[in-house]
Amino acid sequence: MRYLPLTPADRTSMLATIGASSIDDLFVDVPAEARLSAPIAGLPMHQSEMAVERHFSNLARKNRAASHHPFFLGAGAYKHHIPASVDHLIQRGEFLTAYTPYQPEIAQGTLQVLFEFQTQVARLFGCDVANASMYDGSTACWEAIGMARRITKRTRALLSAGLHPHYVSVAQTMARFTGDALDVALPELMVETDEARLLAGIDDTTSCVVVQYPDILGRITDLSALAHKAHAHGALLIAVVTEPVALGLIKSPGEMGADIVVGEGQSLGVGLQFGGPYVGLFACKEKFVRQMPGRLCGETVDANGKRGFVLTLSTREQHIRREKATSNICTNAGLCALAFSIHMTLLGERGLRELAALNHARACAAAERLTAIKGVELITPSFFNEFTLKLPKEARPVVRAMAGKAVLGGISLGRLYPGVKALENGLVVAVTEVVSDNDIDALVVALEEALA
């Protein structure tokens, strides 16, 4: 019991202080018929550190790690190189083992990081303010839709067909209970997005238009027209960014008029981790700040006049407002926000620009090679680091065949949109800076073989 410092002698003496004759005396309020008299049967007993580590090593070996293979998976989770100092710094015990900074005098480290994080996110997204993070991109997206409802007092949200299907799915789960009406559509394997559908759908009952940028197929489109039309009808434009690295190269949604910009911050500092924990990014125009969900850190001074930081505007939050809160969210993604912020600080403007340029260049090179394969068609002539191919046959078995040869060659649209015939030949390929020329060669060979 290496994590339990009390000795048998401690326990005896403490029971005496308490005035209890045995530990069972302290559990007298548990109804007798529900008390467990011994460790639950059928479960293993305690194990050594070495034994536990061995168990996990065995399980880990059954997974194909991204860095061990040619790897082209994206669709909302991206493999980027994380500088070694990021993981070192987030493991400092003062960051790792701190709680939410409710006692700001001894939490200035966390609080200053959050203030820097909020500023980085706001600038990256082209917004005035950002919060201290959300669970992940998908839940941040739903929270933005709810925020738009509170601001506009309308319940009809228009979701772009290019929005990540899991994000749509999360919104649908929630909307079923909140009564929001979601107007959704499936993407089509074509150059054009459904911008025309969205423009036509905006009217005086619309609360918000939700557009992913770049979208699920990798397409990049100017959001200005949507912003303009939405604003003309008193609706909000919500932009969703699942690959923040893109914004090192392309215009931010805020620049194009988005009112709320949310995203998934996993790309910077966090790592794939089979889907979590990730870090939701949430930014908006200043005038909406009191309707934001989640924690906010703000600058202030201490009793000696020194600059310091505190959690603020908490009258929006559940621990103060209870059932009248803007959201039930309590925990944010503190440590992942720290990782994001450290990685962003290491990059800086210049590093992010170079990283984005490298991603785009490698993706362009891969797209050129792959479209040279007979029968393979590029659906998305413009993209950042992810594009969609139309294969001459169903993509899902092709992905499996390539995986069988240790090439993780992309994500089939059949996985993302199960049962949708018109999409089943689609393959989404992400190409980041970690992809080498040899990896691209391996993908070309594997895809040719799988299509042969």
Next chain:
Amino acid sequence: MNVINASGWKPEMNAADSEGAPATFTGNRALMLEEPLIFEIGDNETTGVDFEPAPAHSARLNGLLRATPINLPGLSEPQTVRHYTRLSRQNYGIDLGVFPLGSCTMKHNPRLNEKVARMAGFADVHPLAPVETVQGALGVINELAVWLIELTGMHGVAMTPKAGAHGELCGILCIKAALEAKGEGHRKIVLVPESAHGTNPATAAFAGFSIENIPATSEGRIDLAALTARLGPDVAAVMITNPNTCGLFERDLKTISDRVHAAGGFVYCDGANFNAIVGRVRPGDLGVDAMHINLHKTFSTPHGGGGPGSGPVVLSKALAPFGPLPFTERHADGTFTLVEEVTAGDRHPLSIGRMTAFHGQMGMFTRALAYILSHGADGLRQVAEDAVLNANYILRSLEGTLDAPFAGSGPCMHEALFSDSNLAEGFTTLDVAKGLIDEGFHPMTVYFPLVVHGAMLVEPTETESKANLDQFIGALRSVVERAKAGDPALKSAPHFAPRARLDETLAARNPKLVWKDA
């Protein structure tokens, strides 16, 4: 207002502080180091990462090339390491000392758990990789799920919720879906005790329910008679925290469950305090229908300065069919598959759908499972026993010093609750908390639960030694004696922290949420 610029501290900022200690040129005080913002020390051209040059290509950006800078300051690697290391030293953490935040369960975070979570086979795996290539990851999820089901005596578990409040939402949505499926969607009331976490009413309201409060008895438990009287055809559920936030076991929970079920409602249990009872009693045996488990509390995944959490929800047989997608399924041959939208239609048609993209907090699952396997069934039981023993030791050691409103209600569970009722005029719980900071401890939870005036909720957890507890008790006793004696120095505590008391009113009145360049 202080401004730190790239050239360092302005000397006028370094006037001697209220203690009369001499000013320093830098504003530093030996190991207590000031640190400017990255916006004050970095610039747009500095970077700590080298890239190979991008190969020549023609851009395919649809004319959306960024024209204006983002204005993100960069630092070189040594500057970066120093910036964050210096900031980290302004934080208190469980690695530094006792962190007795009631209801938050700040226990030791074993480093083995960090190590296993970082194995490439878990940390570097894509959530949408073909299932044949992630059998070990699915195996971890499944193994943890089995443990959670066995430890709680429940029927199933939803693993995807991202944190406790997200798990609450998942459980409440399952309840709502189950009621609708029975044609009882008209039940709109959720009963919540006054002592509940704020997330409970916020969650129920988010799901479209109306909240009604249930009073507590004078001994700090739910008023069974009042609750029973309120049950009826409009009540959807009760949300109960057990052990409750006064640190007491709700001994009537089984009776409450039976009565709620008889009245057609469901029982949601807030499992934030499962740490106190794991291995000693199973919520499933008390009639609970849904309970979230904060893996970052009971199972020791690090709190990280405010997340990430992880909030799997165990579900009763009545609610399991409504659980969210996706989930893992184990086959007779030992392989795993994922039940996602494509396979759910026939076999899980009542699911509420997705709560989040992907599969939940995998990085927390590996850590929590490592913690569970390290303790085993015997060790987890010992966890609860030591947590409860430590809390009672604090309660009985301090009940003569501080008012302990429910000390007569029997033993406490994992946390001890005190009030500010016997401090000197003008002295508050806040002063006691700030005084504890100077003693080198993180304060307890303050002003929660709301049912006690000036609440101080102390949760030592099982990972504190008796010597640590004795020192904490001595420190708290000393601070309280000062508060009773009206020591004016306590009103301006902390004196030895990186900052004195911060002006929260100013922060809220004039919000500065981002840095603006001068």
